[in-house]
Amino acid sequence: MNKERPRWGHGELFSKSRIILLWLESRRSSLPRPQKATALAVDNCAYGRDVVPLSPAVREANRRNQVVPRACPWGSTEKSSMGKEYDIVAKLYDPLLYFFMKPVRKAVLNELLTYKDKAILDICCGTGNQVKLLAKNRFTNLHCLDLSASMLEIAKKSDYPIHIYNEDATKTNFDNESFDIAIISFALHEKDRITQENFIKETHRLLKNDGLLLVVDFAFDELTTIFSKIGIIFVERLAGGEHYAYFKNYIQNNGLSSLIKEDKFKLTKKNRKLFTGITVSLYRKV
Ligand SMILES: C[S@@+](CC[C@H](N)C(=O)[O-])C[C@H]1O[C@@H](n2cnc3c(N)ncnc32)[C@H](O)[C@@H]1O
Numbered sequence: 001m002n003k004e005r006p007r008w009g010h011g012e013l014f015s016k017s018r019i020i021l022l023w024l025e026s027r028r029s030s031l032p033r034p035q036k037a038t039a040l041a042v043d044n045c046a047y048g049r050d051v052v053p054l055s056p057a058v059r060e061a062n063r064r065n066q067v068v069p070r071a072c073p074w075g076s077t078e079k080s081s082m083g084k085e086y087d088i089v090a091k092l093y094d095p096l097l098y099f100f101m102k103p104v105r106k107a108v109l110n111e112l113l114t115y116k117d118k119a120i121l122d123i124c125c126g127t128g129n130q131v132k133l134l135a136k137n138r139f140t141n142l143h144c145l146d147l148s149a150s151m152l153e154i155a156k157k158s159d160y161p162i163h164i165y166n167e168d169a170t171k172t173n174f175d176n177e178s179f180d181i182a183i184i185s186f187a188l189h190e191k192d193r194i195t196q197e198n199f200i201k202e203t204h205r206l207l208k209n210d211g212l213l214l215v216v217d218f219a220f221d222e223l224t225t226i227f228s229k230i231g232i233i234f235v236e237r238l239a240g241g242e243h244y245a246y247f248k249n250y251i252q253n254n255g256l257s258s259l260i261k262e263d264k265f266k267l268t269k270k271n272r273k274l275f276t277g278i279t280v281s282l283y284r285k286v
Contacts, residue, residue, distance in 0.1 A: 082168075083147040086126070090150035094127050104216055104273050105133050107280045108183065111214060111271070117141060118180035123169045123203060124187030128155030128162065135160035143179070145169060170198035177208040185216040188259065189236075189250040190243050196250075196259055204264050204285060211285045213265055219272070219279040220251045228277030256281060 086093070094101075108130055112120070116139045122131045125144035135142055135158070145165040146152050155164050167173065169187070182203045188196050203213055218232055236247040253259070256279065260267075265283035272279055 083149065086148040087150045090127065090148065090154055093151070094129055094154065100274065101129065104185075104278060104280065105130055107271055107273055108185070108214060108216060109133055109137060111269070111280060111282060112139070112181065113137075115139075115181055115212075119143065119178065120181040120183065121145065121174075121179040121206065122183045122185070123199065124184060125155060125164075126151045126186075128152075128158070128164065130183060130185055131155075131162050132158050132160055135162055145172065170195060170202055172202060172206065174206055176205055177211075179206050179211060180208055181212045181214065182207055183214045183216070185214075188215070188217050189247050189255070190239070191246055193249065193253070200260060200264070207285045209285060213260075213283040213285065215256060215260070215281045215283070216278065217256060218247070218251070218277060219255055220277070221254075223272060223276050225275045225277070228275035231275075232277050255279075262286075 089096075112134065116137075119141045120131075120134065120139065120143065122128070122142075122144035125131060125146050126148070128144050131142045131144045132155075140161075142161070143163040143165070144155065145167040146155070147166070147168050149166060152164055152166055155162075165172075184199060184203065188199065191199070207213065220229060220232075236244050239247075260283060264286055266286050267281060268284050269282040270279055271281075
C-alpha cells in the first residue's frame with residue numbers, strides 16, 4: 001500500500017537519530033530562554049508583525065494560567081515561524097517515535113472500532129500515522145489537518161483515501177458540526193494556554209452534537225509511575241526551550257482536567273498508556 005515509505009537501515013536510522021538529537025540539544029542551549037516579559041512583548045510575538053495588542057481579558061487569562069512569554073527565537077515572529085517548527089524533524093518523526101507510539105495508536109484504534117463509517121477528523125495530525133492505521137483497518141471517512149507542510153508531505157505518502165488539509169487548528173475553514181469524531185493527539189502539551197483553549201474551542205465547533213473527542217496526551221498525577229515521568233521529561237527537554245516550557249505549564253496546570261470544561265465535553269472514558277504517563281481520554285460533546 002504505502003509504496004513511497006522510506007526504508008530505514010539500522011545504520012542510517014542510528015546516524016540520523018544522532019544528528020537530530022544533537023541538533024535539538026544545540027537548539028535548546030543556544031536559544032534565548034523564555035524570559036519574564038511584559039504583556040506587550042508577548043502580544044507582539046504571538047501576533048507577529050501586525051502587533052495586535054491582546055484584549056485585557058486575554059491578557060488576564062495569560063496571567064491566570066501562567067503563560068510563559070514566547071521567546072520568539074530565530075529573531076522571527078511566532079506567526080512567521082508557525083508551521084515550520086517540524087520542518088527538520090518531519091522525516092524522522094515516525095522512525096524515532098515508532099515504538100513509543102505503537103501502543104498508543106493501537107489504543108486509539110480500539111477505542112474507535114465501532115465507528116468505522118463516521119466522519120473522523122485528526123486535528124494536528126502530523127505525519128498522519130494515526131489516520132493511516134485507521135484507514136488500514138477499513139475506516140471509510142477519514143480527514144486530517146496540520147499546519148506543517150513538511151509533516152503533511154509524509155502524511156500524503158500513502159494510497160489510503162484520507163482527506164488531508166493544511167489548516168490552522170485554531171481557526172479552520174470547516175462548517176460547524178462537520179464531524180462525528182475528532183482526535184487531538186500529542187498536540188496540546190506543546191502549546192501555550194491560549195492556543196490550547198482555541199484548539200478545544202474550535203474542535204467543539206466542528207463536532208456534531210453528541211460527537212466524540214478523543215485526546216491523547218501526557219498525564220502526570222498520582223497514578224503516573226516515576227519511570228514514566230523521567231522518560232517523558234527527558235524527551236520533552238530534548239525537544240527544546242519553548243516546547244519544554246509549554247510542557248511544564250501544561251503539567252503544572254493539571255493537563256486536560258483544567259483545560260476541557262465539563263459544560264462543553266463530558267469525560268466518558270480514560271485509559272492509561274506507556275507506564276501510565278499517557279492518557280487516552282474520550283469525551284462526548286455536551
Ligand atoms: C507532536 S506533533 C503530534 C502529531 C500527531 N498528532 C501525532 O500524534 O503524532 C504536533 C503537531 O501539531 C501541529 N500543529 C502545531 N500547531 C498547529 C496548529 N495551530 N494547527 C494545526 N497543526 C498544528 C504540528 O505541525 C505537529 O505536526
